[in-house]
Amino acid sequence: MILHVNTNEAGYDIVLERNALASAGKYFNLDRKVIVITDSGVPAQYALAIKTQCKACEIYTLPQGEQSKSIENYTRVLSFLVKEGLTRTDCIVAVGGGVVGDFAGFVASTYMRGIDFYNVPTTLLSQLDSSIGGKVAIDFDGVKNIVGAFYQPKCVLIDPDTLKTLDKRQIHAGLCEAIKMSATSDKDLFELIENSKDLDKDIDKIIEGGLRIKKDVVEKDPKEKGLRRVLNFGHTIGHGIESRYGLGKYLHGECVGMGMLPMCSSEAKERIKALLTKYSIPLCENVSAEEIMEYVKRDKKTTGDQINIIYVEKIGSFEERRIPVSQMEEYIKRGL
Ligand SMILES: NC(=O)c1ccc[n+]([C@@H]2O[C@H](COP(=O)([O-])OP(=O)(O)OC[C@H]3O[C@@H](n4cnc5c(N)ncnc54)[C@H](O)[C@@H]3O)[C@@H](O)[C@H]2O)c1
Known part of the structure; x- marks a missing residue:
């Protein structure tokens, strides 16, 4: 299946296909110098599958983990590219999860004012969410994604077979992003996840459903000025939990x-909660609303004493509310 994402420029294709890695050369122009960026937790066979299809290729392996999205690694990779003599007509291919995609995309966006970038996402989160939309970034001074750009890939190649090596916990965490998107925008997809008896069998459809929602949102709002905020459903409180306890x-x-639960009606909450339980997602225990509020107040969606939230009354739809920050604590106490 190929989905085309329209952008201000030429746009790009997302290829979703079993065993797609073996035919990367069909979709990417690999007839030039290629630098594959991956990390140490991604099975090496995926980067090698790209390398064997290239005329001239080097693989750069970051240590796995969020801490790799650092300014130090950024300058190290730039030095590597200069040493390798990478030119403006060469390209970078990311092979890995959201960490590798965000990092490699940011390198590609700045090296020689931007060179071609291809993305091969290998986690569920990156396949249905982070690999599309063009947000690329590194972390700085302890703040996630604070240095970045909007930079579109030339093509995204999604091979669901790569999920066979990803541990279940990572798959279920990625599934939360599909639950999030479907809860606000696609009740059929939500029901598919609810009724699924075999996730491996249904995963292609779930990835496709997530991609279609995200494509629609990023095409209408490429630079996160309005509609794209829907993708933040669950994120304000989620970031609070992540920063305080995560x-x-x-x-x-x-x-x-967990962050979605306070942001919906009791009916929607019960259905989301049942899904989180089904997929062994931890529910909040002993979480203090007051402590989470400290982080919520620092959230970029907070302006003055008001905050924008995405609220789900009925699965498959959403409304944007602007509420006083003080009211947020009530939502958290009621919802978690
Ligand atoms: N750009 C965006 O729009 C956007 C959206 C959401 C999240 N993100 C970013 O994504 C990152 C999180 O991404 P993630 O959840 O994919 O985590 P990740 O990239 O850290 O991958 C998780 C772990 O799985 C390993 N791994 C990757 N693919 C594998 C495979 N097929 N088999 C076995 N192991 C594999 C990795 O080495 C890593 O240890 C964060 O930095 C976040 O900020 C970006």
Whole structure:
């Protein structure tokens, strides 16, 4: 299946296909110098599958983990590209999860004022969410994604077979992003996840459903000026939980999962909660609304004493509300 994402420029294709890695050369122009950026947790066979299809290719492997999205690694990779003599007509291919995609995309966006970038996402989160939309970034001074750009890939190649090596917890955390998108925008997709008896069998359809929602949103709002805020459903409180309790304990997707619960009606909440339980997503225990509020107040969606939230009354639809920050604490106490 190929989905075309329209942008201000030529746009790009997302190819979703089993065993797609073996035919990367069909979709990417690999007839030039190629630098594959991956990380140490991604099975090496995926980067090698790209390398074997290239005329001239080097693989750069980052240590796995969020801490790799650093300014130090950024300058190291730039030095590597200069040493390799990468030119404006050469390209970078990211092979890995959201960390590798965000990092490699940011390198590509700045090296020689921007060179071609291809993305091969290999986690569920990156396949249905982070690889499309053009947001690329590194972390700086302890703040996630604070240095970045909007920079579109030339093509995204999604091979669901790569999920076979990803551990279940990562898959379920990625699934929270699909639950998030479907809860606000696609009740059929939500029901598919609810009724699924075999996630491996249904995963292609779930990825496709998530991609279609995200494509629609990023085409209408490429630079996150309005509609794209819907993708933040669950994120304000999720980031609060992640910052206060998450590091080393919960994965990002798990925090988003918990963060959705206070932001919906009791009917929607029961259905989302049942899904989180079905997929072993931890639910908040002993979480202090007051402590989470400290982080919520610093959230970029807070302006003055008001905050914008995405609220789901009925699965498959959403409304944007602007509420006093003080009211947020009530939502958290009621919802978690
Ligand atoms: N750009 C965006 O729009 C956007 C959206 C959401 C999240 N993000 C970013 O994405 C990042 C999180 O991405 P993630 O959840 O993919 O985490 P990740 O990239 O850290 O990957 C998770 C772990 O899985 C390993 N891995 C990757 N693919 C594998 C495979 N097929 N088999 C076995 N192991 C594999 C990685 O080495 C890593 O240890 C964060 O930095 C976040 O800020 C970006």
